Amino acid sequence: MLGLWTVAFFLLGAAQGKEVCYEGLGCFSDSEPWAGTAIRPLKVLPWSPEKIDTRFLLYTNENPNNFQILLPSDPSTIEASNFKTDRKTRIIIHGYIDKGDENWVSDMCKNMFTVEEVNCICVDWKKGSQTTYTQAANNVRVVGAQVAQMLTMLSTKYNYPASQVQLIGHSLGAHAAGEAGSRTPGLARITGLDPVEASFEGTPEEVRLDPSDAELVDVIHTDAAPLVPFMGFGSNQLMGHLDFFPNGGLEMPGCKKNILSQIVDLDGIWTGTRDFVACNHVRSYKYYSESILNPDGFAAYPCTSYKDFQADKCFPCPDQGCPQMGHYADKFAGKNSGEQQKFFLNTGDSSSFARWRYGVSVSLAGRTVTGQIKVALFGDKGNTHQFDIFRGIIKPGSTHSKEFDAEMDVGTIQKVKFLWNNNVVNPSFPKVGATRITVQKGEEKTVYSFCSEQTVREDVLLTLMPCQNTA
Structure with a gap:
């Protein structure tokens, strides 16, 4: 009899799944749709905040070269910093095998400082990203919750509204931004920079970045070829109000796939070979960073396909105009038309990419x-x-x-x-x-x-x- 109860308990437990809860962040389950599905077969729970060790690094016009650390649990770190409540805040979240104090992240902030006064926060979750891919893909749930926790603290302690905040997430960071957005009512904008495909494409909206996560969700797709067999790391799925496919979104000019990229396993990419193996994938943040300095250099045309765009069937811009891919996408009059929109454009094969x-x-x-x-x-x-x-x-x-x-x-x-x-x-x-x-x-x-x-x-x-x- 005891054996039957044990079996029944085991089956019930397997059906219900496991769960971990972290103070201030809520609970995280490994039941569907988070695990046990065809897209996410492995049951993996996210690590604790202590193990991921997320850091919020603030750069401002006053301290463009040296960051100040902000703690969501300690409002006094805001008061002691250069954070200004009369400025917009742009929060950059890196992706897999990356880190928040990487040059590209701080360089993006510096480009912003040339055109605006802004709080630029880099989310460094490298301890949670530099692990197996499946674990990192689940860790973004906690990272997203921590970003939301920071925004809640800013709102409650300083009356700082989410309508002044943009999240910019690359790769896995795009889905972390989606998680943060789903927990933050009234968030102004999320920009997804080549949201990663594996474990996310084809999942329900609660798992991935989707248009409901912010008032405006704009997405740049630069590595949207299928992961198998083409080693395309980004997603081809529309995930925003405005989805941009520069150069068709599959293969970026100036990036040549190498035989090495066919044999590097998913957990070994980026490290030391980022521009070599993941060149298409990182183009998304390079385009965005350049777009900050080129307000009219990335005009994107509504079109049914890149084939039609190449055949000169999508010119000139329609009456409502064309959006600018990247930093100024929010200036587009038709950004909240209610339906998902696809846009195409070409770029240069090396910097300067504007055309x-x-x-x-x-x-x-x-x-x-x-x-x-x-x-x-x-x-x-x-x-x-x-x-x-x-x-x-x-x-x-x-x-x-x-x-x-x-x-x-x-x-x-x-x-x-x-x-x-x-x-x-x-x-x-x-x-x-x-x-x-x-x-x-x-x-x-x-x-x-x-x-x-x-x-x-x-x-x-x-x-x-x-x-x-x-x-």
């Missing part, structure tokens, strides 16, 4: 020849290099259109230079020209027209000036 998209249409004149045509824009802020517009049979009277991403905003366009060539020796020295070139910047409705009546030989630049109205 400005232009649409160009070229109407041709002269002889019929085979070749290619190129265009460069010249404005009051600078000029672009030559961009390929068309390759094939160049016919007089035909018009060819193309979009391209320039390394700079040229400002007010003053002239356009046209070039053609075919690299074929032609004794008749044919001439080709452009009667009209129209240019549009992606974020503007205005179309600028440039005209010429000349034709030129191969490899001779033709300058087109603004068209004169003949009306």
